[in-house]
Amino acid sequence: MSRTFHLTIAYDGTEYSGWQVQPGQRTIQGELEQAAATLLGKSAADNAHTSDEISDPSGIGTGDRESPRDPSSYSLRILGSGRTDAGVHAWGQVARCVLPGWRADTTAVLRGLNSRLPPDITVLAVRETLPSFHPIANAIGKRYRYQVQFGGQRDPFAIRTHLRVHTAIDTDLLQAAAERVIGEHDFAAFQATGAPRASTIRTITHSAWVADPRHVGGDRLGGVANLGQRWYYEVEGNGFLYNMVRNLVGTMLEVGRGRQPLRWIDDVLESRDRKRAGATAPANGLTLVQVHYPEEIFLAT
Template sequence: MTRTFALSIAYDGTDFAGWQVQPGQETIQGTLQRAILRSTQQDVTVTGSGRTDAGVHALAQVASCRFATWTASTDALLKAINSRLPDTVVVTEVHDAPQDFHAIRDAIGKRYRYQIQVRQQRDPFGHRYRWRLRRNVDVAAMQSAAAKIIGHRDFASFESAGAARKSSVRDVRDCQVIPAPDYETSGHLAIEVEANGFLYNMVRNIVGTLVEVGYGKQTPAWIDEVLGQKNRIYAGQAAPPQGLFLKEVYYRPGFLPA
């Protein structure tokens, strides 16, 4: 009898061509599947809750996978897989899941974090994990603009081409612009967005648009206009991938063991 697991995975996406397996490229999914094959001799498909792009990171990506046989503990499986992973990818949790658990289909929401460094000198230890802005930003204006993103809306203006979706309406539950406690000296700023689902490049497009407001090129009220146009060309440029982290994936309460 097969056994289905839910994995929680953290990774530094800098040196990977994104989540999804692609011929001739190092991907997170391919790296995980190879580690599982080598450590358990089982050829398993690891289904992520979503495909992160090249250079995008995860603090807690969730993936489902079904094993033909695994009679040892979840902890033994976690250790086995981690023993074959590179330093940049780690399985942080393994849980038994319902037989038909599917990490994409069963997800009811996600939270992303986007990290920015404003104007301070380049940080050689942070460039893999932050978008560095060349000019100061008006944080209060960005916070006002972010509040306008929240709600049940058509986010077509924030969807990059390339993905087919039935609808571009999403429920954004939270959108925060969060300066670090030491913002004055570090220039560290994060933008967190939580929604029931995301369109292609939606977070990076939102971040790029909020930065236009931060630079004073547009007012917070402009966000309503952009949303109303339902056309990608009205929003700001997409922010680069290195600042983006998939922070959390949500499932129905009790659906996955804690």
């Protein structure tokens, strides 16, 4: 009998070509599937994706439904709550892992996977779920963080996780811009091409720029080099379009630089035109913080 598990995963996405399995590329999904396969005594070759599975590695069609295929007819697959891009990080990515014939507890799953994963990917927690658990369809909310260094010298310890902004920024304007997107809006202007959705309406419940309390007033490296100020943008909602957070950040930075007025945020939202918004912020600053699920999907422990 198969058992279904909810995995909470953290990773540094710098060295990976994103979450989704791709031919000839290192990916987060690929590393997890290889670890799970060897945990069950399979070889990596036995667990290789077919071309059809690579084009739809989740086993989901365009309607976010499970594939009608019998799961025993193809190799072990791990489905994530979303497909983070190359260079994007996670503190709380969620994935479904189905292990046929597994008899040990969740601690054994966690230890077994972590002992087989590279050091920049870690399974933080494992919970058993109902067999019907679906990490995309069952998600009720997500939280992202985008980290920025304003001014100062290049920090070698933050270069993988922070966007460095050289120009002067008015953080009060950034905060005001963030508040403009709270609530239910049509975010079509902030959706990148390549992943169309049936609806572009989303509800944002939290949107704020915050000074990182660990770096108030800037840092000094070796007591000499000024490393500027660290801020982060944190946003939570019931769902996000492709590249939506990075496009929001790029647009807000235009306001913070004084290149666009605050009311421009409203104009961009109303336009539903991606060309009206700001540039897409680089991937390295973005981290998936948490994915929320109803407690009903979990089995009692």
